[in-house]
Amino acid sequence: MAALRHSGMRPLILAGKRLSAPSAAAPRLSLTQSITRPFSVSSSKMSSSFYPGEPEAPELKTGIPGPKSQEHIAKLDKVFDTRSLNMLADYTQSFGNYFVDPDGNKLLDVYAQIASIPLGYNNPALKKAAQSPEMIDAIINRPALGNFPSHNWAEILETGILKVAPKGLDQVFTAMAGSDANETAYKAAFMWRRMKDRGGPTVEFTEEEMQSSMNNQTPGASQLSIMSFKAAFHGRLFGSLSTTRSKPIHKLDIPAFDWPQATFPLLKYPLEEHAEENAKAEADSIAEVEDLIKNYHVPPCAVIVEPIQSEGGDNHASPAFFRKLREVTAKHNVLLIVDEVQTGVGATGKFWAHDHWDLPSPPDMVTFSKKAQTAGYYFGNPELRPNKPYRQFNTWMGDPARCLLFRAIIDEVQRLDLVANTAKVGDYLYGKLEALAQKYPEEFKNLRGKNRGTFIAFDNPNRDQFIAKVKKLGVNIGGSGANAVRLRPMLIFEKQHADILLETLEKAVTSA
DSSP: OGGGGGTTOEEEEETTEEEEESOTTSOOOOTTOOBOOSSOOTTTTSOOSSOTTOOSSOBBOSOSSOHHHHHHHHHHHTTSOOTTOOOOOOTTTOBBTEEEOTTOOEEEESSHHHHTOSSOBTOHHHHHHHTSHHHHHHHHTOOOTTTSOOTTHHHHHHHTGGGGOOTTOOEEEEESSHHHHHHHHHHHHHHHHHHHHHTSTTSOOOHHHHHHHTTTOOTTGGGOEEEEETTOOOOSSHHHHTTOOSOHHHHTTOOOOOOOEEOOOOOOSSGGGSHHHHHHHHHHHHHHHHHHHHHOSSOEEEEEEOSSBTTTTOBOOOHHHHHHHHHHHHHTTOEEEEEOTTTTTTTTSSSSGGGGSOOSSOOSEEEEOGGGSSEEEEEOOGGGSOSSTTSSOOSSSSOHHHHHHHHHHHHHHHHTTHHHHHHHHHHHHHHHHHHHHHHSTTTSEEEEOTTSTTOEEEEOTTHHHHHHHHHHTTEEOEEETTTEEEEOOOTTOOHHHHHHHHHHHHHHHHOO
């Protein structure tokens, strides 16, 4: 059950297996029964500006999972663990903002594959990029990038990933996924710090260091750490898992490093009513960070932070907090790694969420994945390149095909001005949610995400049941933390989609 909290779904017993589904109390529907929306949506007849032919509204034909989905799930469960399954998809039929399952149920998707779909399902521009000779070459001749990069690898990076590099960061190390991006950033931080301790990049390793490293006893290296924050999520690999603090289910039975965690400021909402308390919470957090940097028994060489703690409950902090964090890390010669895996690529109304902070100096590294469809970390300081080859290395070191896809995503985001669209639609959506929170204060608590695009969340006391009910009404939505309902629409989400979402949310709290 705990593993299902990631999606906020309730279990269904099917052939002895637990599957995600609406409450068993929900009325079952006949296979031929087509459900129209149980309430009118004035804007639902507007066509999508970006997807002509997109469904005008959700449509449910069966319960979820329906009979076809159940058949596929039973088959899948024989060869693949389905216990965290939320819904089964038919991606050949999904389109734009709408997720379609094998039974023909069409749901407005404001969860977007855990915030990882930027341009909607079956995007024509991405299809075109996928059919290009350059893409075919990258797929069938996948290179070991560290050893055998293609002749046009620099051009692919410069016209794609580096085209949207955060300010002050002009280099990239490409990786496979968000956890991998953070792991390699940690490695870069450790190697940078030990290089400094030795006296610079030209100082050779001692024989003792080389021999002891084979016994996992490298002098100095084992006495360093990466600091994270309570409720943080940075991945599920060994190093990244030691900085993840969001849910026990991620960490149980896995050996972890003795690394420090600071308290992320727990802000109270509405912000304007708790300004003094929130300022104190942020000041206390910064003081704790500085104390851990100076006094923790395994000193941190880097601090990693999410602009918005996503899996941990959509926890926010002010730009002033992050500016102070940058100041403290710089003061103590500790690297600042900003984890933009979930917040990056336009979701907050700016391409990178840390652009909201107006930092006095850039982060040392910014990690990315999800909506980028590839992964890695940006950096600017040449010293963050290890002093010798093969120290930051693996066979693939990323995937040129996925980098080409990100390039096509970037081109579409810029061509259609989708970051501005997300900021505008987010302001509209937030204002309407404020009205819902005033009308139903017990159902929409701690609304947060103002001026952060569509990266919006609220708390609901019966979150899992609420999400299940919303799904029965035709909207796929997600949860985070203990009680948060998080919105993660795609960048092509518009006001008419927001209206459908808003009326569905209200229907969920007013219907039996």
